[in-house]
Amino acid sequence: MNNDNYGKPQMEGIQYCIRCCIPATQELVKFDEMGICQACQSSEQKIHIDWVEKGNELKKILDDAKSRAGNNYDCIVPISGGKDSTFQLHVLTKIYGMKPLAVTFSHNWYSETGWYNLMNSLEKFNVDHIMFTPNRSLVNRIAKRSLEAIGDTCWHCHAGVGAFPLQVAVRFNIPLLIYGESIAESSGRSSYKNPLMDFNVDYFMKVSTKRNPKSMVCDYITEQDMRPFFFPTIEELEKAGVRLMHLGDYIFWDDERQMEFVRDHYDWKETEVEGTYKGYKSAECIMPGMHDYTNYLKRGYGRATYQASVDVRNGLLTREEGFELSKKYDSEIPESLDYYLKITGMTKEEFYNMMMDKRLPEIKDIELPVTIKTRKNKERIMPYPEQLVEKEKVKLNKEKSAE
Ligand SMILES: [Zn+2]
Numbered sequence: 001m002n003n004d005n006y007g008k009p010q011m012e013g014i015q016y017c018i019r020c021c022i023p024a025t026q027e028l029v030k031f032d033e034m035g036i037c038q039a040c041q042s043s044e045q046k047i048h049i050d051w052v053e054k055g056n057e058l059k060k061i062l063d064d065a066k067s068r069a070g071n072n073y074d075c076i077v078p079i080s081g082g083k084d085s086t087f088q089l090h091v092l093t094k095i096y097g098m099k100p101l102a103v104t105f106s107h108n109w110y111s112e113t114g115w116y117n118l119m120n121s122l123e124k125f126n127v128d129h130i131m132f133t134p135n136r137s138l139v140n141r142i143a144k145r146s147l148e149a150i151g152d153t154c155w156h157c158h159a160g161v162g163a164f165p166l167q168v169a170v171r172f173n174i175p176l177l178i179y180g181e182s183i184a185e186s187s188g189r190s191s192y193k194n195p196l197m198d199f200n201v202d203y204f205m206k207v208s209t210k211r212n213p214k215s216m217v218c219d220y221i222t223e224q225d226m227r228p229f230f231f232p233t234i235e236e237l238e239k240a241g242v243r244l245m246h247l248g249d250y251i252f253w254d255d256e257r258q259m260e261f262v263r264d265h266y267d268w269k270e271t272e273v274e275g276t277y278k279g280y281k282s283a284e285c286i287m288p289g290m291h292d293y294t295n296y297l298k299r300g301y302g303r304a305t306y307q308a309s310v311d312v313r314n315g316l317l318t319r320e321e322g323f324e325l326s327k328k329y330d331s332e333i334p335e336s337l338d339y340y341l342k343i344t345g346m347t348k349e350e351f352y353n354m355m356m357d358k359r360l361p362e363i364k365d366i367e368l369p370v371t372i373k374t375r376k377n378k379e380r381i382m383p384y385p386e387q388l389v390e391k392e393k394v395k396l397n398k399e400k401s402a403e
Contacts (some may be wrong), residue, residue, distance in 0.1 A: 010327055010367050011300045020309035021322040025360055027297040042184045042191035042221040043313040049192060051252045058250035062096045064178045071103040075176040077127075078165040081103060081118025082179035083255075083280045086262040086323035088247055089125040092178065101174060103226025104131040105164035107157040108139045108383060114284025132164050134228055136386075141220050144344035147351070148213060149216060150179025151298050151358035153290045153340055159211040159229040166242060167352040174243040181255075182248030192249075195236035255280070255310065274334040276303040277325055283302050286381045297355040300363050302330035331370050333376045 009016050015024040017037035032036045066074045077092060077100040079085035084331070092098040097384025102125075104118065122129050134142075139156055146155035153235060165177055167271035184192045231237075247253075259280045262268035270279035275296075281303075282288035288303065296302040308322035341351065378386060 007318075007323055009323050010330070010368070013366070014300065014363065017309070019319070020312045021301075021305050021307050021319060021326055023299070023301050023302065023305075025363060027299075038191050039185070039309065040147060040313055045192040046184075046219075049252075051250075054250045058107055059096070059249075061245070061250075062092075062098060066098065069174070073128075073172065073174050073179050074098045076165055076169055076172075077101070077178050078103050078104050078105075078161065079118070079121065079129075080161075080284045081110075081121055081286050082282065083213045083262055084270060084332055085330075086117065086121045086266055086268050087258045088178065088180045089121055089127060090262065090266070091247060091251065093127065098258060100127055100169070100178070101172065102127045103127040103165045103168045103270075104129065105160040105210070106131055106133040107154070107160070107287075108133050108136065108288045108385070109157075109285045110384045111271060111286045112312075112379050112384045112387065113269050117268055117284060120265050130168060132160070134160065134229060138221075138225055141225075142216065143214055143340065144346065145218055145221055145345075147294070147346075147354055151355075153287060155211075155216065156229070157285075158267050159213060162174045162211060162228050163231050163340045166232050166237065169242045170236045173240055175243060177242065177244040179244060179246045180248060181253055182246045185248055185253055191284050203207040244295040254314075256314075258385060271301070274331050274373075274377065275332060276307055276338060278307050282305070286339070286383060287336050290340050292330070293332075293334050293337065294355060294358075296330045296369065297352075298358045300366065300368055301326060304329035331368065332373045333370055334383045335373060339381045 009021065009023065011023060011025075014376070015031070015035070015041055016022065016037040017031065019040040022037045022039065024031070026037075032038075032041065062074070069075075075092070075098060077085065077088055079089065079102045081104075089100070089102070092100055102122065110118070121127075134156060142156040143153050146153055149155060150158075169175060171178055182192070211229070214223065215230040216222050216226060216229075232240075232242075259268075259270070263270070269283075271283045271362075273279050273282055273388060275292040282291075292303040305322075307325035308317060308325045311317040311323045312319050337348075340346075341348065384392075
């Protein structure tokens with residue numbers, strides 16, 4: 001590596017937050033007059049919040065939900081089996097004695113580790129669970145359509161994770177949905193002192209319009225295919241009184257410590273997540289590498305930049321070390337690209353041409369290097385259900401040939 005470049009950001013001539021590694025190309029990012037991003041402002045506010053008082057507020061909200069629920073479930077906890085959902089289940093069941101209904105929208109891209117974590121959390125917390133799984137062909141078709149529609153590979157997951165828990169809330173008449181990390185934490189969309197808005201009907205309207213399933217219909221996807229992704233109607237949401245909250249607005253959120261906690265107390269497992277140096281966010285999925293690689297090709301940064309920025313805010317890395325990590329990992333071609341091309345039938349050229357179309361105009365002329373990943377991914381890039389079926393098939397064939 002050229003030492004003159006040590007600690008410098010990937011893209012020349014682009015504004016970066018002066019505190020962390022976030023560039024101006026992040027969607028909806030806002031800098032203050034000093035050039036500090038909203039997530040950095042948020043992390044400062046977080047230290048001055050009275051978390052004891054917030055904890056009391058949380059207790060009140062949960063007690064109230066319990067007394068209203070009667071014999072129904074006290075709340076819905078949307079879970080993926082990730083570190084956040086395991087921690088949510090711990091807080092709600094063990095600390096506050098809630099009886100939640102756990103709800104999972106499966107992207108159907110479960111990693112082996114992620115599948116274990118999901119099953120393990122259900123066993124450890126004794127919660128009832130509902131899971132929705134879109135069929136393989138549909139997932140593959142939407143993955144193709146997703147790239148041209150929104151420039152990443154994961155529309156079905158974004159949309160399903162938003163819609164399915166709300167559908168369950170309406171059908172089972174469970175009004176309270178409890179999510180994990182606060183929007184203020186590092187999304188850049190809001191801060192603790194300047195919250196996004198109330199998570200009410202206006203919010204649902206806005207989110208549902210952004211992920212409108214009708215806009216995905218094309219010659220290989222029908223409106224009927226899109227059924228799982230529709231939000232309940234506003235009338236249905238209002239009638240059920242649906243509202244959502246994030247535990248991270250009431251509990252001091254610390255990813256690293258929570259991960260260690262669920263690992264040490266509940267046998268939660270990390271794995272390799274492509275495109276970054278941490279193994280505990282999106283560990284449940286085989287495709288985050290593609291999600292973040294497309295972000296890199298569009299916006300010039302990926303998951304390593306995002307996570308390094310969190311670590312810089314928390315004093316775990318210097319900003320220069322953060323930039324070095326982002327340059328090392330963001331540009332690495334993920335193994336999941338091969339899987340993506342296989343399921344969509346796209347060629348490499350088609351993929352890269354599409355990504356060039358999606359690149360932000362302000363960075364069109366900046367060269368974004370890509371590097372070959374030389375080590376083998378820690379686990380296989382194939383959805384775990386497919387791996388299971390394949391394994392049994394091998395066994396069956398052996399038995400047949402032995403007969
Ligand atoms: Zn920042």
